[in-house]
Amino acid sequence: MGRVHAAGRREYVMMLTRVVAEGVARGEVTLAFRRWATCRVSAGRTFLSVAGVIVIDAVERIDPATITTEDAHAAGARRVEDVLATLRGAAGDPVFRITLSYGGPDPRHATADDAALTADDVAGIGAALDRLDARSTRGPWTRETLRLIEAGPGTRAVDLAASLGVEKDTLKRDIRKLKNLGLTLSLDIGYALSPRGAAWLRAPQEGLPGS
Numbered sequence: 603m604g605r606v607h608a609a610g611r612r613e614y615v616m617m618l619t620r621v622v623a624e625g626v627a628r629g630e631v632t633l634a635f636r637r638w639a640t641c642r643v644s645a646g647r648t649f650l651s652v653a654g655v656i657v658i659d660a661v662e663r664i665d666p667a668t669i670t671t672e673d674a675h676a677a678g679a680r681r682v683e684d685v686l687a688t689l690r691g692a693a694g695d696p697v698f699r700i701t702l703s704y705g706g707p708d709p710r711h712a713t714a715d716d717a718a719l720t721a722d723d724v725a726g727i728g729a730a731l732d733r734l735d736a737r738s739t740r741g742p743w744t745r746e747t748l749r750l751i752e753a754g755p756g757t758r759a760v761d762l763a764a765s766l767g768v769e770k771d772t773l774k775r776d777i778r779k780l781k782n783l784g785l786t787l788s789l790d791i792g793y794a795l796s797p798r799g800a801a802w803l804r805a806p807q808e809g810l811p812g813s
Contacts, residue, residue, distance in 0.1 A: 616642070616649050616656075616700070623651035625678045627704045633676040634700045635669065637691040641698055648705050652788070655705030666697045673699070713784030714796035724805045730783055734776075740768070747776060748795065751786060752803060755794035762792065 618626070618634070625631030636642075643649075647658050666686060674685045689697060719727075735742040743766065750757075750765055757765075763773040777793055780786045785799030795803070 616658075618651050618656065620652050622678045623653035623656065626651070626656055626702050627653040629704065631676065631678040632702055633673055634702055635666075635673075635677060635685055635689060635697060636700065637666075637689040637695045637697045639691065639695045641696075643698075643700065650708055650710070653704075654707045655709070657703045657705040658700060659703050660701040662699045663696050664699045669699075710781060710784055714781075714787060714798050716784070717797035717801035719798070719801050719805055724802060727783060727785070727802050734779055743768075743776060744780065747773075747780065748785060748799060748803060751777075751793050752795050752800065754792075756789055756792040758792055 616634070616636070622631055622634070641661060641663070643658050643661060645658055645660050648655050649658070650656070666689065669682050669685055671682055674680065674682045677685055679685045679688075731744040734744050747762075747766060750762060754762070759773055759777075760770050763770040766773060768776075777786055777788075780799070781788065785796055785802065787794045787796045
């Protein structure tokens with residue numbers, strides 16, 4: 603499970619709640635525990651969270667009976683029982699103790715804030731959207747999604763999904779792809795165009811009404 607950066611570095615994805623991710627960013631949370639049939643992450647890798655880049659410093663297979671109260675606190679929980687209650691998967695699957703640290707702000711934010719687009723930038727973003735559209739089984743969706751977000755920033759994901767005729771989970775996956783291009787921002791409720799996304803929609807280009 604992973605994503606490849608432009609620089610070629612593979613980034614592994616591990617879902618963290620906002621509370622936990624922000625705890626890692628503050629240095630208050632340093633552990634996570636997962637039950638997986640096979641380990642999905644490895645030491646030295648990074649992944650993006652709502653709080654920025656998270657570094658996986660170490661991964662160790664453990665007996666869940668060895669989790670201590672101190673471990674629970676380091677995982678952002680009050681009690682060992684709270685940690686055990688979060689472990690998903692089959693009861694016989696191994697449990698992994700994952701040491702985490704903060705790797706800095708989300709690099710996509712710098713891209714998202716960059717609204718000074720060159721003609722090459724405009725064309726490159728358009729080509730990237732074309733590739734996303736071409737891989738979609740339901741046809742082109744990227745520009746319509748951007749237009750709807752522009753028209754209704756903060757619209758709930760479920761309502762935005764209904765407007766597009768897709769499931770909410772599908773919408774969220776699609777918007778993550780747009781966010782990876784620096785075109786959208788996640789709000790507490792719904793989404794908004796980033797400065798880069800807004801600049802791209804304003805720019806003369808092929809493939810948009812009025813170009």
